Amino acid sequence: MIKEVIVVEGRDDISAVKRAVEAEVLAVGGFGINKKVIDKIREAQIRQGVIVLTDPDFAGEKIRKIIAKRVIGIKHAYIDQKEGTKDGDIGVENAEPEAIIRALEKARCTLKEVQSTFTVQDMIYFRLMGNTNSKEIREFIGKELGIGYCNSSQFLSRLNSYGITKEEFIEAVNKMNNVIKR
Known part of the structure; x- marks a missing residue:
């Protein structure tokens, strides 16, 4: 319930x-x-x-x-x-x-006060923007984190607005990497 x-x-x-x-x-x-x-x-x-x-x-x-x-x-x-x-x-x-x-x-x-945990540099480093498969990466990580799919600008905003921690984010990235390796 x-x-x-x-x-x-x-x-x-x-x-x-x-x-x-x-x-x-x-x-x-x-x-x-x-x-x-x-x-x-x-x-x-x-x-x-x-x-x-x-x-x-x-x-x-x-x-x-x-x-x-x-x-x-x-x-x-x-x-x-x-x-x-x-x-x-x-x-x-x-x-x-x-x-x-x-x-x-x-x-x-x-969050009432939006964090600035994640930056544009993080988006680029983790291939969430500026990469040929950035869309697919955002889809996977957005699903894992429960923040949905959106463009890179909105994705960065959601990461910070919903208080996603670096640990949660890295866990989602690792899960994605493990799925891709299979």
């Missing part, structure tokens, strides 16, 4: 989450996020906490940002784009229960 309220985009997402976990789930209705919906999310955050689990696409990220801007202290969970894609359609509703559970287990809260 998940204690937080899980915020998703639509009704089909509610069904997918309920297949994966026992939890209270609230749909925002896509871009139709109005004051009433934000007030419900705020109330849920005060009452028991909120985890935002939106689709791994541009629209999902935009909805996530709208919510995060208006409701402080929420957690963010990300499903991998590949895990959320079925027949060319991207969405939480397409993810298997295991992928949803994994995303929820790795949910992270944005």
Whole structure:
């Protein structure tokens, strides 16, 4: 049982989450996020906490940002784009229960004071940017850390905003290197 309220985009997402976990789930209705919906999310955050689990696409990220801007202290969970894609359609509703559970287990809260643990130099050194396979590396490490996939600038921001430690990061890099060697 998940204690937080899980915020998703639509009704089909509610069904997918309920297949994966026992939890209270609230749909925002896509871009139709109005004051009433934000007030419900705020109330849920005060009452028991909120985890935002939106689709791994541009629209999902935009909805996530709208919510995060208006409701402080929420957690963010990300499903991998590949895990959320079925027949060319991207969405939480397409993810298997295991992928949803994994995303929820790795949910992270944005820190009040963003750290500067990671730098652009780290991004280059670990081939997260400026390399022919940087996208694939960010996908793997983002999935391992539970921060989702994004461009290099946003990835650096998420590393620092979600308080990822150097130890967690190195563990994800090592796991990636072990998978590649096989």
